[in-house]
Amino acid sequence: MTLKIAGIWCNSKSDFDKHCRKENFDVVVSYNEIYSRLLKSDPGDNAPSDVIISLYIQKLFRNIPIKFEGKAVVNAAFLFKNLDTETIDNFIEFINDVTEDIQIDLVIINRSDYPKSGILSKFDNVRFIEND
Numbered sequence: 001m002t003l004k005i006a007g008i009w010c011n012s013k014s015d016f017d018k019h020c021r022k023e024n025f026d027v028v029v030s031y032n033e034i035y036s037r038l039l040k041s042d043p044g045d046n047a048p049s050d051v052i053i054s055l056y057i058q059k060l061f062r063n064i065p066i067k068f069e070g071k072a073v074v075n076a077a078f079l080f081k082n083l084d085t086e087t088i089d090n091f092i093e094f095i096n097d098v099t100e101d102i103q104i105d106l107v108i109i110n111r112s113d114y115p116k117s118g119i120l121s122k123f124d125n126v127r128f129i130e131n132d
Helices: 013-022 033-043 050-067 085-098
Strands: 002-010 029-030 073-079 102-108 127-131
Touching: 002 013, 002 029, 002 085, 013 029, 013 102, 033 050, 033 102, 050 073, 050 085, 073 127, 085 102
Parallel strands: 002 073, 002 102, 029 073, 102 127
Antiparallel strands: none
16 A cells, blocks of 8 residues: 655634645545544643644654555545644654655645745645645
């Protein structure tokens, strides 16, 4: 199985949602959606910690090979909360543990700021999108 991940970096949840509706993703992983889901399921309305959200994200990605067993290519969208060296390195290291055949692209939507030097080179492809 080849796992193709579109790492998306944008200003708003609506930009992310709009892009995901246009593309054909098998899996969509959004920090904001997970946060909301966990918040709603907590009886005390306590905000989930970043650690809990990260574990949930890891669980979703680890289940992809099982859920899509036998499928040649799985397309996933992932909304990056932060686009810094540590976050990207950790994400790539984790994904390499999930499956060996991966492609991680970066889609930057409606951003006028750019990541620090060296970030873009960590991705297989980078695409800039300006929505009007």
